[in-house]
Amino acid sequence: MGGPPAGLMVHFARADGDGFMLCNVWRTEDDMRSFYDAVVLPRLAEAGLAAEDPSVSTMWGFARP
Structure with a gap:
């Protein structure tokens, strides 16, 4: 990939028990x-990992310094 995908505003990851959690903020x-x-989905399948449907929440405000 040559940069962030279209519409991605913020991406971060954190440890979560034995795994990790990703959080992304998208324009839409x-x-x-x-x-x-x-x-x-294709990369998870290539790695033999199960896919979960992403959790989606509406964001009412966003500010960047």
Whole structure:
């Protein structure tokens, strides 16, 4: 990849028990779904990992310094 995917505003990851949690902020849910379907799902399948449907929440405010 040559930079962030279209619509991605923020990405971070953190340890979560024995695994990790990813949190991404997208401009639209459609941007997220497009990336998830085209990039994330195929890579999880290649790695033999189970896919989970992403949790989606509406964000009411966002500020960057």
